[in-house]
Amino acid sequence: MALISLKSLGVTMSAPLFSNLDLTIGAGDRLGIVAANGRGKSTLLKCLAGAFEPTAGDITRSRGLRVGHVEQSVPEALLDRSFHDVVADALPAQQRDSELWRVDVVLDSLDVPEDMRGRPMRALSGGWQRLALIARVWVTDPDVLLLDEPTNHLDLARISQLEDWLNALPREVPVIIASHDRAFLDATTNRTLFLRSEESPVFALPYARARQALDELDASTARKFERDMKIAQQLRKQAAKLNNIGINSGSDLLTVKTKQLKERAEKLEDAAVAAHRERSAGAIKLTNRGTHAKVLITLEDATVETPDGAALFKTGKRHICQDDRIVLLGRNGVGKTRFIAMIRNAIAEPGSIANIKVTPSTVLGYGDQALSGIDGGDTPLAMLSRRFEVGEQRARSLLAGAGVAIEMQERKIGVLSGGQKSRLMMLVLRLIHPNFYLLDEPTNHLDIDGQEALEDELLKHQASCLLASHDRSFIRAVGNRFWLIEKRRLTEIDDPEAFFRSVAETPN
Template identity: 25%
Template sequence: MPCGVAEPRSRGGHGPAGRGSGRRNMATYVEIIRHEFPDIDLELFQYVTGVLDSSAADFESVDEIFEAIGDVLQEVSVSKNEDDVREICEKMFNTLKLNTSNSSKSNVLLKAPIQLSQVTGSTDYKTEEVKGIWMMRRDLGTTVDAKKLEKAEAKLKAKQEKRTEKTSLKPAVPLVLEEASASQASNKKETRLEASGKNKSYDIKIENFDVSYGDRALLNGADLHLAYGRRYGLVGRNGLGKTTLLKMMSARGLRIPSHISILHVEQEVVGDDTLALQSVLECDTVRESLVCEERELTAKMNIGLGNGTESGRLTEIYAKLEEIEADKAPARASVVLAGLGFSSKMQKQMTREFSGGWRMRLALARALFAKPDLLLLDEPTNMLDVRAILWLENYLQTWQSTILVVSHDRNFLNAVATDIVYLHSQRLETYRGDYENFIKTKEERLKNQQREYEAQHQYREHIQVFIDRFRYNANRASQVQSKLKLLEKLPELKPLEKEPEVTIRFPDNFEKLSPPILQMTEVDFNYNPESPIFKDLSVSADQDSRICIVGENGAGKTTLLKILLGDLAPVQGIRHAHRYNLFGYFSQLHIPFLRLNICAVLIFFHYGFSGRTEEEYRHQLGGYGISGDLAVRPVASLSGGQKSRVAFAQMTMPRPNFYILDEPTNHLDMETIEALGISLQKFKGGVILVSHDERLIRMVCRELWVCGCGTVKRVDGGFDEYKDILQEQFRREGFL
């Protein structure tokens, strides 16, 4: 495997104890947490202490503390049950109440004067007042169940929202999530064929069906034909229903023959004590059933309880295991895991030890190993680095059954797809070939439709002129009637409905700053001294920099961004940033921090942009495609790409002059990625981004930094050279 340094998880004894004005009162409950949970992650430690610190005065009972952080703490230690954690919460509640009482009777004396310019990074910008997603960052290093963490965050936010609702532009919209539904016209012939069991075809024909999300129609009278063995890319704008369609198919809300197995990679693997390799092997239910039965029968035979029947059955099992090449299954599973970035050591780890991103990779590995008749993939490249994407492209090119994949990565679709299914105007159109061929064919088809419409429109006008001219001429009455009948018989062609153009604005009306803008000199960093992340690292960026950081997952890319931002301090060395530099940060984990039960317009009010008019908020959102009804719908009802656009609108509101973007293309459609690239090309400030999207990298970046092996190396040949390096690694490792 290529060299890559994993980002180790620090323990509670390292790093800051928390945030906020109550820091001086934290010692007692910090000691309780460290004593009771010695193996707590640094990221989780900061989260829990931050909750206790910032909301000390709000907790009115032990139950409220347990609701806020109990689930998260239970995840940290398998040796503590709910009662144990509740008892620990009671100790902390008593400490909080004592400290709150004491602090209310005394004033805090600062040990030293505070330089506000150092806090904000600039005397011109009040960045600490901006509570957008770029000021709320979380690393990927935690092993805690992401769903439980989000649940704890949601409970805390619910309490805070009660205080802010009174000052809102309007009351918060109650969160009532709509449900998707599908309906399909019945086909008696197919129903009889299915009931008789004579349907042996693996082609899929779903005809005349509708899909809705709440009251909104997503597809109306649509048809979808999938030929067995072909690989289909499903494309279309954000919010039109691509993900919903996959869910309806996987749940068999649409009629698919029962003998066709379907696997939808949607949710991450549940973490437990199962080893990663075994988790993949268990997907082959036939093999697992035979192996378990063979084990039980062999045990009986060994203790003398077997008879001729058991002996005969064992012979049958051995024959079937040999027929399906069961002995080769572990090697096949290992190859799939290795291709997706799991080292030999990681393959022997328990699934509960992996973060959510790695458990999603594990879910993908299980699907690839299981080889269903219909594989449904929704943005599979979101969780992968460039190396894993290249491996997946090569692997899927030899896939024998049917694939339907939603992807925003045009290079991935060009490498994998044999056909493109285009969702627009509540219908589906299928095009032969890869994505580039689809673009050319679609443009040509649209031109032909436009020419046909214009020609017919001109012909209609010509006939109408004749009718109007001789309508009251008795000698021409028969001719007029003939022309009228001709008009009635002409098929009514409608003008083309052009999709609205996507625009993204990165305001750049700021002064040019003299270099150095951002610089790190001989920087060392680690969470644990025994496992350095970076050693003797020196990099720099100016206001005209366009830098892309690539590398395997776990190589330290997100950590590097946090050091550049100033969120993490070097263990050794110097990090320098211009005093007037204002960062805009887009985190790949931005969605959990958006308030899902309020509309996009209110997001701005709640996150520190109060004092402006609703028209200003709408104008800002409109620049990112969130306009009209979208701006006032609960954020939870928006698609992943639309949520990302809301986050972009937030990030750009204070007009930063340097953007640091961590996987900004996740969930965005092709058109938005294109608009993002064009906007970054025009932007006059600095840009550093972590991305796996080849199209965006080629459009924007002039420098490529490869992160790994404890350092960052600049690749002079750019992305082409980096791909060549990875392909050579595949050959050495036997993947090609």
């Protein structure tokens, strides 16, 4: 039985986000929603929750249906409340005293440590804030659960834990997930909706298989369009030839035949459906300056430390060479980000870090998860023009190509979306023209198209890089060497799969 039905649903802002969307959601559904940044995923979830009125079409919900909607950001009013109170406050006032036990049941199911429950939200990491919002909605016992980018800020262990939690939920409760995390969608969904401005295909398949089916559908549509347009063109040529003969001979029959051929051509052209072309959210292009040096960085058993000087781990004797795409693996807190910062400092000031030798020809392209390389108070146009001494026209063209529209180029970088900031950061890296990339969570704000573009660019340019990521699909696509940090040592392993399994089996 359908719990929610959509009929010809559409939302238009400055342009259509989606239109003519027909969809039913029922028990057992685990639906993944996929679209580029800013193309309507969050808006559709708000429509399903009843928090946003669509421009066109109808939404029918079962009588008394309770929809739980987990949004991306934490409301300001909750930041000073404790983890436990944020969840407890979601209970109806008349149930709070008698059913407070439900809060502990939900927090236990999400493996929230006791000492975490009393902390204010403001003091929690983004990952724990995300789990608090999920618990806050689940404690209300919803009939349908909507999740907007649920893996944002979660490490691999917490992502694995969330996958297990979702897969253990009662099957009668449908779950709708808007996400850019391909591996997460594959692990948690059985249907996939590709949200598009005109026609939005839906497949009874998890993401990877649905994407393959979508590509085949798009290719078939493209072939049919080309075939129909070719036939229409032939019909018009025949009509023109008959028209000339008819004029010369004065034949009414040929005139009628000419009109029929033109009408058939027009019908074919009107009915022909062009293959879908995704409007680009902004191109991601990288470069590789190259170097004659085979070894870029040598580690002679360097020590990675906390800010107060406590040892985290030793590197052993290691080399980072040309064409290496090294992925750092390890649980939260083992020192991945500290290691990346140490390498960055060693490149910026050669000889400043003990037991790290950097080849002089190494040119660094650095990007971190906070996108600290771009100043939120600056404007994209001013930053690009100043840092790279390009003229205004060239700067505007580069920014537009990276997805920063003309009207946004003189606004503060701080008001850009996460996806726009990430693409701007990639543009900065490209203009630096490095031969070694140091990337900490580079896919955090990118949609799937952006993730795949970044993968393609790193591979195409044979870019040397050291990166840390929680994106399993990205790690599998890009990495050709894998360094694992555990038990205060750095070791090289053949592939990341054993580590992924270990995290899934023992998430804490």
